[in-house]
Amino acid sequence: MAGAIIGSATWNQGIDNGYTLGVTVNGNCNLKCGHCYLPRERSAGVISDELIRACADSGFDRLAIVGMEPLLNKSVARQTLKLLEQSQEKFQILGFITNGLNLGSYAKELAALGVDYVDVSFDGGPSMYQARRGVPFDKVRRGVESALEEDLTVHALHTLYGENVSEESLVDMYALGNILGESGKQFFSPYVFVKGREVQSADLSHVLQTLVSSGFNSHETAHFLLDELNVRQYVGGIRCSEVQTLFQECGIDMKKVDLAPLEKMDNVLRVTWDGLCLHPLDTLDTKTYSLTGLKVTSQISLFDLRSKLLGRRCL
Numbered sequence: 001m002a003g004a005i006i007g008s009a010t011w012n013q014g015i016d017n018g019y020t021l022g023v024t025v026n027g028n029c030n031l032k033c034g035h036c037y038l039p040r041e042r043s044a045g046v047i048s049d050e051l052i053r054a055c056a057d058s059g060f061d062r063l064a065i066v067g068m069e070p071l072l073n074k075s076v077a078r079q080t081l082k083l084l085e086q087s088q089e090k091f092q093i094l095g096f097i098t099n100g101l102n103l104g105s106y107a108k109e110l111a112a113l114g115v116d117y118v119d120v121s122f123d124g125g126p127s128m129y130q131a132r133r134g135v136p137f138d139k140v141r142r143g144v145e146s147a148l149e150e151d152l153t154v155h156a157l158h159t160l161y162g163e164n165v166s167e168e169s170l171v172d173m174y175a176l177g178n179i180l181g182e183s184g185k186q187f188f189s190p191y192v193f194v195k196g197r198e199v200q201s202a203d204l205s206h207v208l209q210t211l212v213s214s215g216f217n218s219h220e221t222a223h224f225l226l227d228e229l230n231v232r233q234y235v236g237g238i239r240c241s242e243v244q245t246l247f248q249e250c251g252i253d254m255k256k257v258d259l260a261p262l263e264k265m266d267n268v269l270r271v272t273w274d275g276l277c278l279h280p281l282d283t284l285d286t287k288t289y290s291l292t293g294l295k296v297t298s299q300i301s302l303f304d305l306r307s308k309l310l311g312r313r314c315l
């Protein structure tokens with residue numbers, strides 16, 4: 001949820017009180033990242049006007065728009081902007097997650113529509129970004145600069161996996177703090193294992209130790225997000241004593257850490273562009289969406305669908 005599902009929306013935004021809607025607006029992306037949990041079979045599908053209305057009228061408190069890539073091209077961006085326009089007066093916080101490649105073309109409109117923050121996914125800093133994502137760092141940097149010119153808050157998201165957890169790589173990522181502006185933060189989250197992806201998982205204790213040895217505690221912009229999805233692959237759950245012990249042993253500054261236990265995740269609903277809603281814990285295996293998700297219809301509110309999903313999880 002933290003990095004993968006709703007970006008930085010768990011951080012310091014009163015998520016303990018209130019509800020977050022994470023909306024995936026389309027089925028295609030202009031990148032093919034080795035850690036991406038979304039389907040490898042891409043689709044040209046985009047969220048419909050009817051589903052936009054259902055999301056905008058949901059009564060949830062925070063909206064986190066994610067793609068695949070919500071600014072992929074003109075037709076996807078048009079629906080993304082429509083969702084923001086209809087949501088503007090209805091949510092307390094509007095968040096937006098993008099790979100940043102087309103951010104420059106839409107920064108003005110995002111700012112005009114009252115977007116509170118933009119999360120840009122990186123997984124590498126100025127020196128290593130291109131090797132991780134296959135596109136020039138300067139392209140995304142220009143997008144970030146355009147957003148800052150419009151006074152948007154821009155955060156960096158970093159997924160940490162075997163190939164990018166090293167002191168050198170993390171120091172490179174910290175360097176992004178120089179381009180994020182005064183309000184920008186960097187959020188680090190461990191990769192959640194997904195079958196068939198190119199990257200390797202990194203051991204949680206290794207992730208924490210390398211963060212600390214690379215200077216995480218002293219980098220003002222650096223924060224760590226960890227949730228049930230991140231932790232269940234290593235140990236029994238975020239509240240288990242092993243996780244607390246790991247943090248203590250590694251000496252990580254807990255003021256820079258946000259832990260999202262199950263109750264926080266229960267307050268999040270994920271809606272896909274093709275009209276399914278899912279509990280965040282069920283979102284990583286896209287092949288089972290049709291089994292675990294419920295169809296959004298005009299007859300039942302998203303709040304009621306959330307209650308049904310929670311009821312199922314208790315059975």
Ligand code: SF4
Binds near residue numbers: 030032037
């Ligand atoms: S930019 Fe995001 S959605 Fe696109 S492939 Fe990478 S991780 Fe997946």
